[in-house]
Amino acid sequence: MSTSENTKKHVIGVGLISVGWMGKVHTKAYQALPVVYPELGISARLIIAADTSQERADYAVNVLGYEKSTLDYKDVLAHPDVDVVSICAPNFLHAEIAIAAAKAGKAFWLEKPAGRNAQETESIETAANAAGIITSIGFNYRNAPAVEYAKKIIAEGAIGRITNVRGTFFADYSADPRGALSWRFIRKLAGSGVLGDLMGHLADLMHYVVGPIDEVCGVTKTIHTQRPELPMGTGTHFAIIEGGDMKPVENEDYGAMLVHFADNAVAAGALGTLEASRVAVGPRARYTFEIYGTDGSVKWNFERMNELELAVGISGDKVGYQTIMAAPGFGDFSHFQPGAGTGMSYDDLKIIEAKKFLISYIGGVSENSNIHDAVAAARVVSAVEESASSKKWIPIKQSVGTTAAIR
Numbered sequence: 001m002s003t004s005e006n007t008k009k010h011v012i013g014v015g016l017i018s019v020g021w022m023g024k025v026h027t028k029a030y031q032a033l034p035v036v037y038p039e040l041g042i043s044a045r046l047i048i049a050a051d052t053s054q055e056r057a058d059y060a061v062n063v064l065g066y067e068k069s070t071l072d073y074k075d076v077l078a079h080p081d082v083d084v085v086s087i088c089a090p091n092f093l094h095a096e097i098a099i100a101a102a103k104a105g106k107a108f109w110l111e112k113p114a115g116r117n118a119q120e121t122e123s124i125e126t127a128a129n130a131a132g133i134i135t136s137i138g139f140n141y142r143n144a145p146a147v148e149y150a151k152k153i154i155a156e157g158a159i160g161r162i163t164n165v166r167g168t169f170f171a172d173y174s175a176d177p178r179g180a181l182s183w184r185f186i187r188k189l190a191g192s193g194v195l196g197d198l199m200g201h202l203a204d205l206m207h208y209v210v211g212p213i214d215e216v217c218g219v220t221k222t223i224h225t226q227r228p229e230l231p232m233g234t235g236t237h238f239a240i241i242e243g244g245d246m247k248p249v250e251n252e253d254y255g256a257m258l259v260h261f262a263d264n265a266v267a268a269g270a271l272g273t274l275e276a277s278r279v280a281v282g283p284r285a286r287y288t289f290e291i292y293g294t295d296g297s298v299k300w301n302f303e304r305m306n307e308l309e310l311a312v313g314i315s316g317d318k319v320g321y322q323t324i325m326a327a328p329g330f331g332d333f334s335h336f337q338p339g340a341g342t343g344m345s346y347d348d349l350k351i352i353e354a355k356k357f358l359i360s361y362i363g364g365v366s367e368n369s370n371i372h373d374a375v376a377a378a379r380v381v382s383a384v385e386e387s388a389s390s391k392k393w394i395p396i397k398q399s400v401g402t403t404a405a406i407r
């Protein structure tokens, strides 16, 4: 990193590992920082990107603007000008790369799920702790201004003591049985299926807005047991393949759990249900929560991410929901739009994530989701799998150092 004291400019050297969907989104987020947050004086120098696909490595230089590319991620970690690394590889590489990054002393922004299970995620945490590096995890839904607002008013007591929650992360990206068998469906490459992919996001969102989950009882199911194969580094998991070679799906399409929340200031003993599906027909990316309290409730849906439904009060003729639109004053909204009604999008959430990561990297306030948050979410996900097989409630070991608890 080069820093000029007079102008307070921080030029941070960025390395990217894997140039798929998330690789592009991380890069766009770094590029947007000086425009969206000029007051921070943070800019990214895109130094080197790695992908085993030559085509994607070339794209990183020719289109995304990295100074060079490589087929070997180790070149990224060895580069002396790289300060921070975005790890956007398939899940099976996360632990290997993140642990190597920690050993190389590189701060990392790692996509979720950090590891393929709780144990692997804990191994990344151990390496990050030993190296004392800054970490950030791709829990982007936290950053939606309407979600930040919900967290804030819940913490202020607007809906009273939380009694119960409902969360659904319902996507249709694999609803079509001709949907490609990407790495996401193969256990050694992905770990769990929709649990790691979407339920981990939902668990983190509940940790962030409500507080830690301390016990779960779950079920899982694979709906489409075979799919046509997709070679690594080609297409996306949204691809439809006609007449392809059918191979078995090795992890679950659907998962659900009953949850019990640990005691905290707003959710003493609250209960809830959380569900995730990658084969839901109808919802496109309906990622929702409903949080009910003794004095009111809030509802959020990613498909309408700039809105929050709020009901406050239990008597009188005004009982019921009002729809509030994200506006300046809600999270980072004013950095993107000057007034309510003009919406933000998914990629904007990643810009906020990049900002939180790099502020923490330069020694500012640590609001970024971190590897301890990833461990907390992974413990919930692994417990659902354990519960689905043992048919028992599973207690969750609590994580220290998360940003999730109500503050």
Ligand SMILES: NC(=O)c1ccc[n+]([C@@H]2O[C@H](COP(=O)([O-])OP(=O)(O)OC[C@H]3O[C@@H](n4cnc5c(N)ncnc54)[C@H](O)[C@@H]3O)[C@@H](O)[C@H]2O)c1
Pocket: 017, 018, 019, 020, 021, 022, 023, 050, 051, 052, 053, 056, 071, 073, 088, 089, 090, 091, 093, 111, 112, 113, 138, 139, 140, 197, 232, 233, 234, 236, 237
């Ligand atoms: N936060 C979110 O909302 C979100 C959304 C999508 C994906 N993700 C996560 O991001 C990660 C990547 O997902 P994606 O959709 O971008 O995947 P993708 O399939 O689009 O891209 C993966 C890339 O990794 C490359 N790759 C494979 N082996 C490699 C290696 N050894 N070294 C370097 N590159 C290698 C592939 O060639 C490909 O370009 C996953 O962990 C996924 O769960 C997070």
